[in-house]
Structures are given as structure tokens and as C-alpha cells.
Amino acid sequence: MQQAAPPRDQLDELVAVTDRMRAAIERVVTGRTELVRTTLAVLLAxxxxxxxDVPGVGKTTLAKALARTIDCSVGRIQFTPDLLPSDLTGVNIYRAQTNEFEFRPGPVFAHVVIGDEINRASPKTQSALLECMQEAQATVDGRTYRLPRPFFVVATQNPVEMEGTYPLPEAQRDRFMARLTVGYPSIESELDMLDLQESADPLAQLQAVTDAAQIGRLIDISRRLYAAPAVKRYVVDLVTATRHDNGLRLGASPRAAIQxxxxxKGVAAMAGRDHVLPDDxxxxxxxxxxxxxxxxxxxxxxxxxTEAIVSDLVAAVPVPATAGDGAARRAFG
Known part of the structure; x- marks a missing residue:
């Protein structure tokens, strides 16, 4: 059942906080406004x-900048071929003094987890993240531990140097809400970057503008945005179209439609709207x-x-005429 739309003051709070986060991140990752906006939408969702993307374009810098804008716990994992699942989730250590085992949590027990070059770890280690990402929990030696909220994994991978890597399986990729490429900056942005980083590291000067508790509240606000039935049908139509396209042998899952x-909703909330549009x-x-x-x-x-195929499907699938701004406003009287 559709919840009541969030009140105006809550939406204003969300817009103000995400605007401050976006401005802070863009002082470090210059010229990537759309990239930063989508990153924050995934966080809110x-x-x-x-x-x-290729090395050196700012993948890890973006993840670090996001983490620094939030006063929260951060875990960083450098994925390597010899990394074990217990290196991620943690281990039980025997304490002779108490004659008991003590759980020592791994780096996944953090609000923001940065996984660098995830495709360099073995499939066994990659799969250790599946339960964490989907269920927000980790099971160690038969005991389940809840992960903190919010729990946000930002993983990077290099698609060029494939020697010694393990491509992410379909089940693992499906746990990521979005895949983004950073791309090269424009000439003007790269010149600005040289000016900013010529004598100092802007990442080191970045200050938190919010905390984990507030992010949790903003997530709840974003979830309550209104999506008209026609918008939901449009989402399902797009996902269904991928399952029948001749250029694909595997279409999108129902999880893809939900995400x-x-x-x-995250994009609409950052725009200050209480409803979702087909453009979002x-x-x-x-x-x-x-x-x-x-x-x-x-x-x-x-x-x-596959990006080109999705773009073609977006252009081909009809946008419902009743899914616009007017319908959403009438739904709230």
C-alpha cells in the first residue's frame, strides 16, 4: 500500500543535505555533476x-569523498587474489583468559564499505559479499550478525587489465543497484583539478556535512515518495522489454525493477519532488x-x-500519458 507522501519540511531537509554533500564531493571530483547525483540517488535508495573504468580517473577518490561527507564508520578493502572471505566478514578469536571465543568484525561492518578492484578477488571471496549486500547481515561460524544502517558498498573494477582477474558473476552484479563509469574530465575540469591539487589534497580537507543517523532518516523519506501506477507500469514495461529483445540472451530480473x-525515487527526492516522473x-x-x-x-x-541496447529500449517503450506531474499531484489532492 502506498504511504503518505513525506511533508514539505522533510523534503526540504533532504534537498539541503544532499546539496551540501554534492557540493563537498564536487570539490574533490570536479566536473562530474551527473555522476555524483546518481551516486547519491543510489545511497538514498x-x-x-x-x-x-580505467585507472586514474577517480573511482576510489569518489568513494572516499562520499565517505568523508558522512560522519560514519568506513571500511576499506583492497581486493587481491589471496583475500579470504573471513578477511571481509571477520573471525572468531579464542581468548585464553576467558576461555571463550570473541568475534572480531571485518571491514564489512561499516556504514560505507569501499571495495577496491573487486574483480581481483576469487569468486569465493566475492560471494562472501552477497549476503552482506542483499540481507545487510553477515554469517560467521553459523552465527548471524546485523550490519549497521545505512550500509552502502561502493566497489571499483578496472575493465582493461583483465589478467589475473575474476569477472563478477551474474548473481553478484545483480546485487549492485547501478554501475557507473567515471570517464575523463573535460579540459576545463582537468585544469581546475590541477589548480586544486597542485599544492594540497582537497580530499584531506573534506569535512563531514551529515551523519549516519540523518542519512537513515533521508532514506526513509525517499522511500515514501509517490509513484503513480502508470509510472510503475512503465518500469515493468522497460524491464520486460529487456527479456524479449533479440540482442540479449538474459534480460533484467524483478529485482532490477524494484531497484x-x-x-x-532518490533522484526525484533530490529534485524536491514528492513524486516520481518517467524522466527519472x-x-x-x-x-x-x-x-x-x-x-x-x-x-x-x-x-x-548493453548500455546502447537499454538506451534503444528507453526510446522505443511508450511513456504512459497519465504518468506525468499532473497525475501525481492530483493523487495527493
Whole structure:
């Protein structure tokens, strides 16, 4: 059942906090406004983010900058081939003084977890994150431990140097709400970057503008945004279209539809709206859907990416006429 829309003062609080976070992050990651906006939308949607790009473009810097804007616990994991699942989740240590085992939590027991080069770890270690990302809990030696809220995983991977890497399986990729590429900055942004970092590190000067408790409240506010039935049908139509496209041999899962709607609510909330528009869904569709899809052999041979296929589907699937701003406003009287 649809909840009542959040009151105006709560939306104003969300917009003010996310604006401060965005401004702080963009002092470090210059010229990436859309990237930062989508990252914050995934945070508000209580999802997880996969950053995929070549080395040196700012993937880890973005993750660190986000973590520093929040006064919360941060865990950092450098994935390597010899990393064990217990290195992520933690271990039980025997204490001779008390004749008992004591649980020592791993780096996943943090509000923001930064996983660097996740595809360098073995599949066994990668799979240790599955329960954490989906259930917000970790099981060690048969005992389950809850993870803190919010719990946000930002993982990076390099798609170029594939020697010695283990590609993420479909089940693991499906746990990430969105996959983003950082890309190279514009000439002006790169010049600004040189000026900012010529004699100092702006990341070291970054101050927290919010805390974990407030982020938890903002997540709850974002969840309560209104999505008209026509908007939900539009989300389902997009996801269904991926399952019938000849250029794909695996379409998007029902989880993809849920996460696309939640991410769209995050974008709408940051815009100060109490309802979701089809434009919110369209803008996020490639980032939320493309990494979950498997292209057909013909698409791979033609060099057609899953992002391009999703973009074509967004252009082809009709937008419902009743899903606009007016319908959402009438729903709230």
C-alpha cells in the first residue's frame, strides 16, 4: 500500500543535505555533476554502487569523498587474489583468559564499505559479499550478525587489465543497484583539478556535512515518495522489454525493477519532488539495468553494448500519458 507522501519540511531537509554533500564531493571530483547525483540517488535508495573504468580517473577518490561527507564508520578493502572471505566478514578469536571465543568484525561492518578492484578477488571471496549486500547481515561460524544502517558498498573494477582477474558473476552484479563509469574530465575540469591539487589534497580537507543517523532518516523519506501506477507500469514495461529483445540472451530480473523504482525515487527526492516522473526512470535505466544483462553473440560481434541496447529500449517503450506531474499531484489532492 502506498504511504503518505513525506511533508514539505522533510523534503526540504533532504534537498539541503544532499546539496551540501554534492557540493563537498564536487570539490574533490570536479566536473562530474551527473555522476555524483546518481551516486547519491543510489545511497538514498539503499542500494550499492559499482564503479567501472580505467585507472586514474577517480573511482576510489569518489568513494572516499562520499565517505568523508558522512560522519560514519568506513571500511576499506583492497581486493587481491589471496583475500579470504573471513578477511571481509571477520573471525572468531579464542581468548585464553576467558576461555571463550570473541568475534572480531571485518571491514564489512561499516556504514560505507569501499571495495577496491573487486574483480581481483576469487569468486569465493566475492560471494562472501552477497549476503552482506542483499540481507545487510553477515554469517560467521553459523552465527548471524546485523550490519549497521545505512550500509552502502561502493566497489571499483578496472575493465582493461583483465589478467589475473575474476569477472563478477551474474548473481553478484545483480546485487549492485547501478554501475557507473567515471570517464575523463573535460579540459576545463582537468585544469581546475590541477589548480586544486597542485599544492594540497582537497580530499584531506573534506569535512563531514551529515551523519549516519540523518542519512537513515533521508532514506526513509525517499522511500515514501509517490509513484503513480502508470509510472510503475512503465518500469515493468522497460524491464520486460529487456527479456524479449533479440540482442540479449538474459534480460533484467524483478529485482532490477524494484531497484530502478527506488533509485528513481532518490533522484526525484533530490529534485524536491514528492513524486516520481518517467524522466527519472529514463535517466537511470542504463545505469541500473545494463550491467545485469547478457548480450547475444550477434550483439557482441557487432560491438553493441548493453548500455546502447537499454538506451534503444528507453526510446522505443511508450511513456504512459497519465504518468506525468499532473497525475501525481492530483493523487495527493
Amino acid at each position: 539503499e542500494g550499492h554502487l559499482l564503479l567501472e 530502478l523504482l527506488r533509485a528513481a 526512470v529514463q535517466g537511470l535505466a542504463p545505469a541500473v539495468l545494463a550491467h545485469r544483462l547478457l548480450p547475444s553473440t550477434e550483439s557482441r560481434l557487432a560491438g553493441r553494448s
